[in-house]
Amino acid sequence: MMKFNVDERGYYGEYGGAYIPEMMYPNVKELQDNYLKILDDEIFRKEFSLLLRDYAGRPSPLYYAGRLSAYHNTNIYLKREDLNHTGAHKINNTIGQILIAKRLGKTRIIAETGAGQHGVATATVCALMGLKCFVYMGKLDVERQAPNVLRMKMLGAEVIPVTSGNMTLKDAANEAIRDWISNPVDTHYIIGSVVGPHPYPDLVARLQSVISEEIKWQLTEHIGKENPDYIIACVGGGSNAAGSFYHYLDNEDVKLVAVEAAGKGINSGKSAATMVLGSPGVIHGSRTILMQNEDGQITEPYSVSAGLDYPGIGPLFAWLYKMKRVTFDNATDTEALEAAFLLTRLEGIIPALESAHALAILGKMKFKKDDIVVVTISGRGDKDMAAYMKYLGESDYKNI
Numbered sequence: 192m193m194k195f196n197v198d199e200r201g202y203y204g205e206y207g208g209a210y211i212p213e214m215m216y217p218n219v220k221e222l223q224d225n226y227l228k229i230l231d232d233e234i235f236r237k238e239f240s241l242l243l244r245d246y247a248g249r250p251s252p253l254y255y256a257g258r259l260s261a262y263h264n265t266n267i268y269l270k271r272e273d274l275n276h277t278g279a280h281k282i283n284n285t286i287g288q289i290l291i292a293k294r295l296g297k298t299r300i301i302a303e304t305g306a307g308q309h310g311v312a313t314a315t316v317c318a319l320m321g322l323k324c325f326v327y328m329g330k331l332d333v334e335r336q337a338p339n340v341l342r343m344k345m346l347g348a349e350v351i352p353v354t355s356g357n358m359t360l361k362d363a364a365n366e367a368i369r370d371w372i373s374n375p376v377d378t379h380y381i382i383g384s385v386v387g388p389h390p391y392p393d394l395v396a397r398l399q400s401v402i403s404e405e406i407k408w409q410l411t412e413h414i415g416k417e418n419p420d421y422i423i424a425c426v427g428g429g430s431n432a433a434g435s436f437y438h439y440l441d442n443e444d445v446k447l448v449a450v451e452a453a454g455k456g457i458n459s460g461k462s463a464a465t466m467v468l469g470s471p472g473v474i475h476g477s478r479t480i481l482m483q484n485e486d487g488q489i490t491e492p493y494s495v496s497a498g499l500d501y502p503g504i505g506p507l508f509a510w511l512y513k514m515k516r517v518t519f520d521n522a523t524d525t526e527a528l529e530a531a532f533l534l535t536r537l538e539g540i541i542p543a544l545e546s547a548h549a550l551a552i553l554g555k556m557k558f559k560k561d562d563i564v565v566v567t568i569s570g571r572g573d574k575d576m577a578a579y580m581k582y583l584g585e586s587d588y589k590n591i
């Protein structure tokens with residue numbers, strides 16, 4: 192991936208960088224100086240790929256969805272990240288980062304989480320490695336996401352409810368940053384997406400790039416060539432999309448489509464479609480596109496899916512959008528819910544609500560009969576049963 196690679200200063204064109212308080216500089220510098228060396232190290236690579244195989248369950252299958260293909264009159268392959276241990280792509284990143292943390296001699300791990308998916312993936316690898324784990328989570332999210340809070344506790348993590356700001360994801364991230372500044376020596380901060388100061392966007396994209404590495408050989412097994420016509424993935428911060436696109440970025444024959452959450456509609460005031468509603472600015476340590484008001488204050492995003500409910504987007508995507516390498520689309524709550532039921536009834540696969548956004552645009556796109564379309568199913572829908580049952584009109588259903 193040459194053309195869209197980050198430069199030495201951590202920029203993708205005009206986006207990226209490391210906009211951080213001076214006090215955080217030593218922590219970030221240590222990672223900047225070491226991450227590429229570690230990723231390239233043979234022992235690291237061996238440990239990482241063994242854990243991906245034996246612990247996370249990779250490779251995740253690339254499944255030809257016959258009935259969904261017939262429905263949309265094209266050829267649809269699903270990249271099954273939902274079958275990974277802990278139920279989503281996030282484990283790829285946390286396994287990689289915990290190995291890096293150990294290399295750097297860290298004994299204490301912190302993370303931020305919104306819906307709790309990244310918190311669970313982090314708590315999981317901390318249990319695996321016997322490291323202390325502290326997860327910052329907005330108080331509102333702690334209340335909304337009880338099952339994941341319980342999972343983290345069972346895994347031995349301490350969940351710290353954050354009461355500042357709106358008590359959601361961005362406040363949790365701010366609090367994690369504060370912790371890191373106070374604990375620079377023994378602590379590693381595992382960021383959950385391709386966001387944050389350099390080197391996180393590049394680091395997380397590389398760790399998730401195993402997704403497109405596998406798509407290449409799996410598609411060759413299926414159809415005798417490694418290039419599909421389209422790859423479609425949902426975007427919150429952008430890590431499952433970055434992983435799905437990574438090894439195809441330089442290959443312009445493959446059309447890449449990123450799908451954001453439109454919430455109740457782009458102009459409803461309740462949306463998370465950053466690329467449509469956002470403008471350049473700095474969020475969580477990098478220059479990117481974000482949703483903000485005229486005073487530069489972040490506006491609260493909304494989506495039925497907690498994983499897409501983020502007011503920014505990774506700087507790589509701001510750049511890929513500007514360079515016209517990735518096409519952006521979006522899907523509303525209702526469109527995503529419908530798409531989730533359609534996949535479930537046609538294929539017997541209950542997707543995460545986030546992934547359902549990627550599925551939702553299949554009906555809106557114009558495919559040829561012989562097109563090859565890969566859709567990344569970033570996670571499984573167990574966590575979303577309450578929302579699905581509410582949609583079915585059984586709102587007394589409880590997701591525990």
Ligand SMILES: *Cc1c(COP(=O)(O)O)cnc(C)c1O
Pocket residue numbers: 279280281308309383384385425426427428429430431432498499543545546569570571
């Ligand atoms: C967290 C999450 C997302 C959104 O995060 P990205 O970094 O954009 O991938 C998407 N799908 C699932 C299942 C998630 O848990």
